[in-house]
Amino acid sequence: NAGVTQTPKFQVLKTGQSMTLQCAQDMNHEYMSWYRQDPGMGLRLIHYSVGAGITDQGEVPNGYNVSRSTTEDFPLRLLSAAPSQTSVYFCASSRRGARRYSPLHFGNGTRLTVT
Amino acid sequence: GDSVTQMEGPVTLSEEAFLTINCTYTATGYPSLFWYVQYPGEGLQLLLKATKADDKGSNKGFEATYRKETTSFHLEKGSVQVSDSAVYFCALSDLNAGGTSYGKLTFGQGTILTVHP
Numbered sequence: 001n002a003g004v005t006q007t008p009k010f011q012v013l014k015t016g017q018s019m020t021l022q023c024a025q026d027m028n029h030e031y032m033s034w035y036r037q038d039p040g041m042g043l044r045l046i047h048y049s050v051g052a053g054i055t056d057q058g059e060v061p062n063g064y065n066v067s068r069s070t071t072e073d074f075p076l077r078l079l080s081a082a083p084s085q086t087s088v089y090f091c092a093s094s095r096r097g098a099r100r101y102s103p104l105h106f107g108n109g110t111r112l113t114v115t
Numbered sequence: 116g117d118s119v120t121q122m123e124g125p126v127t128l129s130e131e132a133f134l135t136i137n138c139t140y141t142a143t144g145y146p147s148l149f150w151y152v153q154y155p156g157e158g159l160q161l162l163l164k165a166t167k168a169d170d171k172g173s174n175k176g177f178e179a180t181y182r183k184e185t186t187s188f189h190l191e192k193g194s195v196q197v198s199d200s201a202v203y204f205c206a207l208s209d210l211n212a213g214g215t216s217y218g219k220l221t222f223g224q225g226t227i228l229t230v231h232p
Contacts, residue, residue, distance in 0.1 A: 004158070031218030042119075042204060042222035043159075050217050058219070090158055094218035103149070104218060106158030 002026050006091050006107035013081040013114045021076040021110050023091030029105070030096040032074040036060065036087040037109070043090065049074055050096075081114045088112070117142045121205050121223035128195055128230050136190040136226045138179075138205035146207040148172075148181055148188040149220070153202040162190075162203070195230045202227050 007022045025032065033048035035058075045058030047066040055066050063085060065077040074093075078085060088111050092104040122137040140146065147166045151159040163172030168183035177192045188205060205223040 033218060035222075040224055042224040043220075044222075045219055048217060048219055092159075092218070103161045103164065104151075104159070104220060106160070108156070108158045 004091055004093055004105050004107035006089075006110050008110060009108070011110060011112050013078070013112065015081060015083060015114060017081050018077070018079050019081065021078075021089055021091075021112075023074045023076065023107060024072050025074075025091075025093040025105070026072065027093060027095070027105065028071060029093035030071070031094045032068065033058070033092050033104070034064070034066065034074070034076045035090045035092065037090060038087050046076065046089075078112075081112075083114045086112060086114045117146070117207060117209050117221045119205050119207055119221055119223035121203075121226050123226075125227035125229060128228070130197055130230055130232050131194045132230075134190070134192040134195045134199075134228070136203055136205075136228070138188045138190065138223060140186050140188065140205070140207050142186075142207055142209050144209045146209045148179070149206045149208065150177070150179055150188070150190050151204045151206060151222075153204065153225075155201070159204060195228075197230045197232055200228055200230045 004025045034046040035043040037043045044060050049055045049068040088109050090109050091107045094104050119140045149164045150162040152162045153159045163174040165172040165181035171180045179190045202225045204225045206220040
């Protein structure tokens, strides 16, 4: 059972370049989300999706785009990379279920460096 | 808005020592509370949860009790092992007006735990 799969594991970009971080889950989860992890700041929500065709902004959405055309996939796009986007990015998914209990399943992360 | 504050780390302990990592929160609604653990090079894994006041979550010898009166959810373990070395995150999941959380969590800053033999 693969769970949540993120690719690539590592990426180095130059300022101004664009790229897409891939995320796929095989658990048929309705909810998916992207977080960034920075030292001393924990994880912060970038964008999230409650189902195919539906996305919304999180706490730190600027500079990132998302779309969700299928239940399984939730790619994160950086349109013009900036050094401030150097971070570790995590994709997560969870099922629509009990309202008070929504544990997240995380991928292993993508470490992005922008020079 | 919602927020989670964890004790500052890093925390360094000897094997079999007692562990406490403090966590307090502010939330506009009635949140569910979680502890996640991140081992080196991996994503986060759910360690334990509590969904209402006075609930005690427990797993792998770790425990945390949902204290609504003090808005706290401190993590404890009676005897740590070297294999417990990891980063620990306290998190909350609040409900929106529709009564769902959409899987969104608010995280604390994380506490690095290192256990020496």
